[in-house]
Amino acid sequence: MKTRFTVTSRRAFTLIELLVVITIISMLASLVSTAVMKVMDNAQRVRAHAALSDIVMAVNNYHTEYNRYPVPAADNSEEPVRLSAGNTMLKILLGGNDNKMNPKGSTYLQPPMAKNGAGGLSGSDGSQALNDPWGGAYEVAVDANFDNRISNPDKENEDPSISQNVPSNLVFGVIASSYGRDGKKGTKDDVVSWRQ
Numbered sequence: 001m002k003t004r005f006t007v008t009s010r011r012a013f014t015l016i017e018l019l020v021v022i023t024i025i026s027m028l029a030s031l032v033s034t035a036v037m038k039v040m041d042n043a044q045r046v047r048a049h050a051a052l053s054d055i056v057m058a059v060n061n062y063h064t065e066y067n068r069y070p071v072p073a074a075d076n077s078e079e080p081v082r083l084s085a086g087n088t089m090l091k092i093l094l095g096g097n098d099n100k101m102n103p104k105g106s107t108y109l110q111p112p113m114a115k116n117g118a119g120g121l122s123g124s125d126g127s128q129a130l131n132d133p134w135g136g137a138y139e140v141a142v143d144a145n146f147d148n149r150i151s152n153p154d155k156e157n158e159d160p161s162i163s164q165n166v167p168s169n170l171v172f173g174v175i176a177s178s179y180g181r182d183g184k185k186g187t188k189d190d191v192v193s194w195r196q
Helices: 015-066 088-093
Strands: 120-122 129-131 139-142 174-178
Touching: 015 088, 015 139, 015 174
Parallel strands: none
Antiparallel strands: 120 129, 139 174
16 A cells, blocks of 8 residues: 655745835835824924913913013013023913012913923922923013014024015014924924914
């Protein structure tokens, strides 16, 4: 009796086929990661814009209550100030009475605490900073001389689509901004309170 062995052939992937599949999967992964990064950046921009709205409202609420802006009376400068560690305006908006400018001790701004130094209030009492989602301090300018004009920062933006044909002054009492992901003032990624 003869035994017959049958050899069953099973088709396996070749090295070329495996490399093609790996290449396709890596291309899809890079597309997905790019899309995820874009969504996350948009979410950070939305958070920054919401924080800017809160800052502008807080300064306006202070102005409504005291009929002045939270800057020293002798300072009629409209130069923007960074809400960095120890900033007087930030201390006042958080309920402090720096320079006796908030005798009622009203709290105008209640930002979230920052995570890893970004996206909120960081530091300890008296030396706190209010940081944007990228870790830079927000910037605020007020109409300290009450002439209903603040110099328009868009004039100096390096992006021509933003800097061309803009008015020299803005008709706001308060404006606020964030330097965005790149941390540089006057670039396309800046997030500002005065335009959408």
